[in-house]
Amino acid sequence: MTLATVTTRRRRNRQSFMSTPGGWLSISVLVLMVLTATLGPVIVPNPSGLGTDILQPPSAAHWFGTDDLGQDIFGQVVWGAQISMAVGVAASAIAIVIGTAMGLLGAYVKWLAPVVTTLTDVMLSLPMLPLMILVTALAGPSVTTLIVVIGVLSWAEVARLIRSHALVVASMPYIDGARVLGAGPIRIMLRELLPAVTPLIVVSVLLTAARAVISEAGLSFLGMGDPSSWSWGRILLNAQRSGVIATAWWQTLFPSLAILVLVLAATIAGIRYNDSRDPRTKGV
Amino acid sequence: MLSYIAKKVFRAVLTIWIAVTVTFFLLRLLPADPTLLVIEGDMTPEMQESLRARFGLDKPLHIQYGLYLAQLVSGDLGVSFRQLAPVADIILARLPWTLLLAGSAFLVTLLVGIPLGVHAAVKRGKAVDKVVQFFGTTSNAIFVPSMAILLLVVLGANLALFPIGGSIDPDTRGVAAYLSLFHHLALPLFSLVLVQIGPYALTLRTNMLEVLGEDYIKSARARGLSQRRVVWRHALRNAILPALTLMGLQLGTLVGGAVLTETIFAYPGVGRLIYESVQQLDYPVLQGAFVMLAFTVVVANLLTDMIAMLLNPRIRT
Numbered sequence: 001m002t003l004a005t006v007t008t009r010r011r012r013n014r015q016s017f018m019s020t021p022g023g024w025l026s027i028s029v030l031v032l033m034v035l036t037a038t039l040g041p042v043i044v045p046n047p048s049g050l051g052t053d054i055l056q057p058p059s060a061a062h063w064f065g066t067d068d069l070g071q072d073i074f075g076q077v078v079w080g081a082q083i084s085m086a087v088g089v090a091a092s093a094i095a096i097v098i099g100t101a102m103g104l105l106g107a108y109v110k111w112l113a114p115v116v117t118t119l120t121d122v123m124l125s126l127p128m129l130p131l132m133i134l135v136t137a138l139a140g141p142s143v144t145t146l147i148v149v150i151g152v153l154s155w156a157e158v159a160r161l162i163r164s165h166a167l168v169v170a171s172m173p174y175i176d177g178a179r180v181l182g183a184g185p186i187r188i189m190l191r192e193l194l195p196a197v198t199p200l201i202v203v204s205v206l207l208t209a210a211r212a213v214i215s216e217a218g219l220s221f222l223g224m225g226d227p228s229s230w231s232w233g234r235i236l237l238n239a240q241r242s243g244v245i246a247t248a249w250w251q252t253l254f255p256s257l258a259i260l261v262l263v264l265a266a267t268i269a270g271i272r273y274n275d276s277r278d279p280r281t282k283g284v
Numbered sequence: 285m286l287s288y289i290a291k292k293v294f295r296a297v298l299t300i301w302i303a304v305t306v307t308f309f310l311l312r313l314l315p316a317d318p319t320l321l322v323i324e325g326d327m328t329p330e331m332q333e334s335l336r337a338r339f340g341l342d343k344p345l346h347i348q349y350g351l352y353l354a355q356l357v358s359g360d361l362g363v364s365f366r367q368l369a370p371v372a373d374i375i376l377a378r379l380p381w382t383l384l385l386a387g388s389a390f391l392v393t394l395l396v397g398i399p400l401g402v403h404a405a406v407k408r409g410k411a412v413d414k415v416v417q418f419f420g421t422t423s424n425a426i427f428v429p430s431m432a433i434l435l436l437v438v439l440g441a442n443l444a445l446f447p448i449g450g451s452i453d454p455d456t457r458g459v460a461a462y463l464s465l466f467h468h469l470a471l472p473l474f475s476l477v478l479v480q481i482g483p484y485a486l487t488l489r490t491n492m493l494e495v496l497g498e499d500y501i502k503s504a505r506a507r508g509l510s511q512r513r514v515v516w517r518h519a520l521r522n523a524i525l526p527a528l529t530l531m532g533l534q535l536g537t538l539v540g541g542a543v544l545t546e547t548i549f550a551y552p553g554v555g556r557l558i559y560e561s562v563q564q565l566d567y568p569v570l571q572g573a574f575v576m577l578a579f580t581v582v583v584a585n586l587l588t589d590m591i592a593m594l595l596n597p598r599i600r601t
Binding site for chain 1: 307427436437440536540543547563573577578582
């Protein structure tokens with residue numbers, strides 16, 4: 001295969017990814033979200049203090065209305081985007097590194113395989129939210145705690161996905177060839193297996209980040225978030241605490257929509273990326 | 285068959301052991317000294333020591349671990365910092381509500397999700413299929429509290445079809461009590477089912493599509509069996525098995541969802557207890573709740589595996 005054919009194939013993949021609404025729309029939404037998270041806090045002031053307009057529905061002055069302290073919900077959602085995105089990206093990076101390492105070790109190192117599969121099954125079957133709550137409560141709620149806790153407890157699905165595909169690759173003749181040529185296990189895992197499962201890692205990054213955003217929202221909603229920074233879960237918690245869930249619909253609707261749109265965009269982008277690489281579904 | 289059961293039971297015991305061990309070391313190794321929370325600044329050193337002794341924190345780590353395991357086996361989960369009552373009693377009083385909520389959510393999800401998945405597969409590419417696929421992708425992206433709040437506001441507060449909190453009307457007796465129970469259960473249940481059902485239906489759809497292409501399905505059709513019989517008797521039986529394993533693994537997520545939805549609806553289960561304990565930083569209750577929920581999920585998972593075994597002749601023999 002020459003370099004030219006490789007690049008055209010890549011371009012074709014990119015084209016088929018962007019050719020459907022699912023592809024370009026989800027990527028546009030993700031880019032918009034990243035821009036909101038990075039530039040938003042520079043433009044929109046951090047909601048703080050007590051305002052005079054208490055529990056106002058959406059208006060020209062307050063696009064998303066105000067809460068029971070008179071703070072602007074739009075500002076809270078914009079500032080919350082920063083935390084949700086940061087936790088989503090960083091936690092998913094941790095989960096991907098651990099999960100990929102576990103998946104490759106479980107697929108190639110024979111004596112480690114039962115340990116890895118058992119550990120993965122245990123992690124998958126335990127109720128993660130109560131465990132995350134316990135660990136976060138003990139470590140003290142902060143953005144760093146959330147990232148580490150969610151990241152370290154979310155690798156199991158990545159490991160299972162990577163392992164099942166690395167197993168197929170590991171039994172291919174070219175891996176035997178590499179071994180005969182004198183490549184050690186570490187070289188084979190990093191230079192032969194890792195490139196073969198890289199497309200799956202791209203999908204995993206998106207899906208794991210989506211799940212991490214949901215986990216962060218859940219923990220913040222239960223009061224385990226960073227008390228000094230805004231997050232979408234915390235806006236919902238504030239509504240719950242001040243007892244306005246049934247009346248101030250704007251305080252729950254907008255952060256809920258933000259979570260839904262971000263998670264959905266990441267999920268659909270992941271699925272589309274997977275489909276655009278699959279010759280059977282390409283261009284569908 | 286016996287070796288299959290033995291393997292599954294061993295896996296379950298191992299999972300519970302890992303869960304409690306992780307919990308133990310987390311509690312002891314993380315910087316927060318649990319005694320600092322009950323020990324007040326004006327306590328004398330003797331009082332602090334007696335408190336440490338009462339919670340067993342004056343002994344070496346491996347002895348503490350042994351004592352902890354022995355306590356767990358005898359059903360002792362420690363003492364709540366805030367309520368000064370045994371954690372096991374506090375949780376057991378709440379657990380039936382969570383079991384009722386999560387258990388009925390699991391059943392309803394199966395009863396609705398399976399036909400949805402089957403219909404989508406049979407009508408592949410038709411409108412039903414498109415709706416199921418769209419809904420399957422979307423429902424997983426919904427944050428449980430968002431769904432719960434939506435139902436609470438629309439069906440509970442505005443249309444007043446269902447109560448917006450609590451678990452039962454205390455003044456009712458007999459049949460009316462059961463009706464009240466289901467009436468209160470409805471909204472927390474719907475919010476869990478609507479979020480969970482997507483992945484179930486999608487998995488079953490994928491499995492059905494695979495099975496419907498098999499030769500034995502073609503031969504069943506060729507023998508002149510009705511479409512209904514082929515789909516629901518011959519194909520579903522094989523499509524449901526891999527789905528069942530996945531559903532067992534989803535139980536942990538289901539319990540996590542129950543924790544969130546109970547909080548919104550003030551449903552008196554373990555989830556609401558966790559929310560309350562977080563506000564009061566009651567670590568023993570949080571720890572006990574995790575251990576009890578992990579135990580429940582692992583046992584339920586074991587039951588799912590046993591049902592899969594009964595349905596699958598290849599494992600049974």
